[in-house]
Amino acid sequence: MDIVACIKRVPDTSEADIIKISPSQKDIEKDRLVFKINDWDEYVLEAAVQLKEKLGGTLTAVTVGPKDWDEVLRRALAMGADSAIRVDQDVSAEDPYAVAIILEKVIRKLSYALVLFGAQSEDFGSGQLGAMVAEMLGIPHATLVTGLEAEEKKVHVKRELEAGTLQSYTIELPALLTIHTGINQPRYISLGGIRRAMQKELQVMSLSDLDLSLEALTPMVRLEKLELPPKGKQAELITGAPEEAAGQLAKILKDAGIF
Amino acid sequence: MSSILVVAERRDHALADVSYQVLSKGRQLADQARVELLAVVAGSDVNAHAKELARWADRVLTVKSDRLEGLLAEPYQRIIADLIRKRKPGIVLMGHSSFAMDLTPSLSVELGIPLVTDCVDIFWQNGDVLVTRSIYNGKVNATYSFAQSEIVLITGRVGEFSVEEGRRQGQVEEIEFAFEEEFDYKKFEGYLEAEAGGVDITQAEVLVSVGRGIKDKKNLEMAEELARVLGGVVSCSRPIVDYGWLPSERQVGLSGKTVQPKLYLGLGISGAFQHLVGMKGARMTIAINKDAKAPIFNVADYGIVDDLLKVVPALVDKISELKGKTE
Numbered sequence: 001m002d003i004v005a006c007i008k009r010v011p012d013t014s015e016a017d018i019i020k021i022s023p024s025q026k027d028i029e030k031d032r033l034v035f036k037i038n039d040w041d042e043y044v045l046e047a048a049v050q051l052k053e054k055l056g057g058t059l060t061a062v063t064v065g066p067k068d069w070d071e072v073l074r075r076a077l078a079m080g081a082d083s084a085i086r087v088d089q090d091v092s093a094e095d096p097y098a099v100a101i102i103l104e105k106v107i108r109k110l111s112y113a114l115v116l117f118g119a120q121s122e123d124f125g126s127g128q129l130g131a132m133v134a135e136m137l138g139i140p141h142a143t144l145v146t147g148l149e150a151e152e153k154k155v156h157v158k159r160e161l162e163a164g165t166l167q168s169y170t171i172e173l174p175a176l177l178t179i180h181t182g183i184n185q186p187r188y189i190s191l192g193g194i195r196r197a198m199q200k201e202l203q204v205m206s207l208s209d210l211d212l213s214l215e216a217l218t219p220m221v222r223l224e225k226l227e228l229p230p231k232g233k234q235a236e237l238i239t240g241a242p243e244e245a246a247g248q249l250a251k252i253l254k255d256a257g258i259f
Numbered sequence: 260m261s262s263i264l265v266v267a268e269r270r271d272h273a274l275a276d277v278s279y280q281v282l283s284k285g286r287q288l289a290d291q292a293r294v295e296l297l298a299v300v301a302g303s304d305v306n307a308h309a310k311e312l313a314r315w316a317d318r319v320l321t322v323k324s325d326r327l328e329g330l331l332a333e334p335y336q337r338i339i340a341d342l343i344r345k346r347k348p349g350i351v352l353m354g355h356s357s358f359a360m361d362l363t364p365s366l367s368v369e370l371g372i373p374l375v376t377d378c379v380d381i382f383w384q385n386g387d388v389l390v391t392r393s394i395y396n397g398k399v400n401a402t403y404s405f406a407q408s409e410i411v412l413i414t415g416r417v418g419e420f421s422v423e424e425g426r427r428q429g430q431v432e433e434i435e436f437a438f439e440e441e442f443d444y445k446k447f448e449g450y451l452e453a454e455a456g457g458v459d460i461t462q463a464e465v466l467v468s469v470g471r472g473i474k475d476k477k478n479l480e481m482a483e484e485l486a487r488v489l490g491g492v493v494s495c496s497r498p499i500v501d502y503g504w505l506p507s508e509r510q511v512g513l514s515g516k517t518v519q520p521k522l523y524l525g526l527g528i529s530g531a532f533q534h535l536v537g538m539k540g541a542r543m544t545i546a547i548n549k550d551a552k553a554p555i556f557n558v559a560d561y562g563i564v565d566d567l568l569k570v571v572p573a574l575v576d577k578i579s580e581l582k583g584k585t586e
Contacts, residue, residue, distance in 0.1 A: 013395040014471075014529060019552070021399070028399060096364075097373070119360075124394050126376045131332075131364035140333070140445045143361045156448070160514055161270070161357045162417075164453035164507060167329060172444040182501035220373035224402045229393065232557030235546060237564060245563045246573035249545065252561060254581050256543060258465060258522050259489055 001057040001150060001173075002111045005048045005081070006103055006133075007041035008063055009072045010123040025225040026093070037072045040118025044179045046186040048116055049080040051150050058082045060110055064102050066090050070202055077197035078189045085203045087210070091217075098217035100132035105210040107137060114155065115176040119144050130178035141176040142169055146183045260349030262295040263288055266339060267312055268358055269300065274308055277354025280420040282315045284381060285352045287423070289317075291383055297348060298429075301338055302327050306431075314425030321433050329447025332361040338436050340369050343410060350388055352381075355414035367412050373405050374412040379419050388413075397532060397554040417513060418536040456508045458492055464521045465491025468511060468538070471498045472527020472548055472567060479504060481571045482526055488578045494518065496534045512537035526567045530555025547571070 011033040013019060020029040045061070052059045061076030063069050064087040073084035087106060091099050107115060115137070117130030127143070134141035146166065147158030153173055158166045160180055207213060238245045238252075253259060265285040268275040282298060289296035298316035300308045303325045312319045322338050339362070343351060353359045355377040367374035379400070380391035390413055391402045405411045460466060467486040469479065479493065486493045493509065500510045511518055513533040519540035526547050528534060535558055538544070546559040547567045556562045563570055 011395070013398055014550075019395060019398045028395065095373070097367070100368070122396065124392075126392070127360050128364040128367075128374060128376055131361065132368050135365035135368035141361075141365070142445075144357055158451065159357070159361070161330075161450075162513055163517070164510075164515055166451040166453075168448040168451060169329075169331075170446045170448055175444075181497065185503060218406075220406060220408055221375055222404050222406050224389065224404050226394075226399050226401050229397065229400045235544075235556045235559035235562035237556075237562050239564075242565055242569040243573045243577075245565060246570050247577045249561065249563065249574060250577035250581055253489070253522070253545075253578065256522070258543075259578060259582060 001051060001055040001113045001152070003048045003051060003057065003059045003114045003116060004062060004107055004110055004112045005044050005059060005076065005116045006062045006129075007044060007072050007076060007118070008038045008121055009035050009065060009069045010038045010121055012036050013123070019228075021226050021228065025227070026223055028226065035068065037075055038118050038121050040120060040122075040179060040181060041072070042186040043181055043183050044116045044118050045076050045079045045081070046184045047148055047179055049187070050184065051114070052080060055150060055152070057113070058111070060085065062103065062106055063087070064089055064091050064099055073202055074197045075189065077200050078193035079187065080193070083203065084200070085205060087205045087207070089207055093223070094217060095219040095221040096126050096128040096132060098219050100129055100136060101217060102207070102210065102212060103129070103133050104136040105212060106205065107133065113173045114150070115139070115174070117176065117178045119178040119180045127178075130176055134176035137176065139174045139176055140171050141178070142171060143178040144180045145177045146180045148177065148179075148183060260292060260294055262297050262346065262348045263292075263350045263352060264297045264299060264343070264346065264348035265316065266351065266353045267298055267300040267308065268354060268356055269302055269308060272304070274300075274311060275354060275356060277356055277415070277417045279422045280418070281352050281354045281415045282312065282425075283423045284415060284420040286315045286425070288350065288381060288383065288388070294349070297346065299339070299342060301335065309431045313429035313431055314427055316429045317427065318429050319431045321431060322436050323433065324436065326438060330358050330361070331442060331445060331447055332358070332365065333442050333445060334438060335362055336366050336369065337438060340366060341436065342434070343370060347410065349410060351410065351412045353414045355416050359414045363412055363414055370410070372410045372412055373408050375403055376414045377416050378413055379416050381413060381415065393532065396529065398552060416532065418532075418539075453507045456506050458508060460492060460494045460509055460511065461516050461518050463492045463494075463518075465489045465524070466494045466511070466518060466520045466522070467491055467524045467526065468494040468496065468528055469499055469526045470496040470528030470534075472529070473499070474527070474568070476502070476504045478568060481568070481575075484575050485524070485571055488575055488582070489522070489524075491520070491522070496528050496531070525555055525559070526571060528555055529553040530558065
């Protein structure tokens with residue numbers, strides 16, 4: 001089964017307390033942030049590699065971004081992807097629709113039975129890209145997939161609704177799925193895998209290789225400004241060394257009648 | 260702009276909570292712009308829902324079909340796309356549910372209209388509609404406008420818009436729709452509920468809830484110990500279930516359980532909104548987290564910004580000490 005996995009690189013803002021808005025108010029200052037593969041995309045790669053191990057076929061990893069983004073493709077190659085393509089275009093300011101147009105063009109050049117995306121990205125989290133590309137390719141899709149079994153011509157998927165409910169579908173291939181966290185346990189990358197990944201060639205494409213121009217990507221949605229969110233009710237902070245803070249908190253809990 | 264259209268969503272034969280939330284927001288936006296509020300509901304038994312929606316909407320459109328079982332996105336997409344083409348509402352509004360995530364991106368591509376998902380605010384500015392989204396783990400708000408679009412598609416974040424009382428008696432209009440295809444490439448097989456295990460976190464008065472910041476499975480013991488001295492149980496946020504460290508019955512949040520304990524003590528939980536909607540009913544919330552900017556500190560009553568691996572053992576000792584004095 002030939003698989004295409006679309007992945008991206010994100011700044012890790014989960015524990016960053018130094019987020020600053022750029023003077024333009026259109027971006028954040030990224031120079032002090034650490035970048036990594038999008039959390040959801042690790043599950044995408046694991047799901048893809050498992051399918052390849054079971055059913056054979058090729059796995060191609062695709063990303064859209066500047067040179068630094070090669071690192072997520074190297075990771076994909078180390079996990080077991082056969083080839084990797086980067087479209088050399090900074091799309092961080094584009095809306096998902098523009099990125100979907102690029103990815104549709106790339107995927108049409110490849111052989112695929114299954115296309116996998118992360119259900120959303122950690123940075124913008126709009127969760128739109130996969131289902132948009134499916135519509136452009138004219139293939140069925142399921143988003144938020146937390147269970148996946150594949151046969152030669154179809155997949156059985158479980159997708160997540162709210163409050164612990166799942167729904168299950170059988171979908172004919174070719175199809176596109178967006179993968180949710182928890183669907184598997186992403187493997188650790190071996191040293192051998194890293195070595196092999198360094199020897200493989202990354203294919204770089206430009207917009208013109210895809211018969212696209214920047215004008216074709218004009219976003220339908222325009223970013224007006226970024227700002228820090230209004231502060232909610234702020235917690236009363238208990239300070240001091242751990243023992244001291246713990247002592248104060250224990251007293252608060254006791255006074256509240258918790259124990 | 261002639262109208263605003265709210266796409267209502269049904270779950271277990273009832274309207275989804277988030278549909279009421281965006282319906283209220285839609286009503287407000289329609290009143291401000293002096294346009295009609297439309298709502299659409301589709302399914303096999305829609306009459307009761309139509310009456311309900313008519314308390315907010317000026318006009319409720321119903322589509323009766325027995326082919327919509329299992330919330331298959333494709334047949335819904337055909338119905339909604341057809342409706343949008345015919346009625347040309349300026350704004351199409353939906354709750355940012357799992358169903359909307361399946362439906363709205365392909366709908367936007369089919370119609371060539373812009374989509375902004377998971378909005379925390381929707382408002383008018385000089386006659387244009389603007390939306391705000393929460394990005395970068397809730398640490399930045401981004402406001403967007405729509406460039407020259409006649410129709411825009413917006414989904415609103417679950418729990419973000421308050422439900423105002425609906426006092427109208429809108430008209431109900433039944434719409435005929437005939438499918439031209441079979442959708443046999445995608446078959447609904449059924450709903451699955453998470454397996455119930457031994458612990459019901461919704462019944463606990465004290466929850467010690469662990470998140471990614473717990474770092475290692477073996478540190479769960481520390482949380483169990485704290486729960487034990489407080490007479491509570493351990494719950495968690497999504498990553499802990501994803502890692503396989505706790506079963507999904509312990510998960511608090513949008514895709515897990517909604518809880519209302521007397522005390523909610525979050526350990527290493529950052530407070531993504533999907534988590535917070537599940538615990539906002541807690542009477543007292545305490546957060547222990549290294550990251551001072553973690554959104555959970557915006558909802559907690561008390562917080563300690565420190566390494567939970569140091570604070571929790573000390574807290575267990577202090578509580579045991581205080582308990583010893585009273586016993």
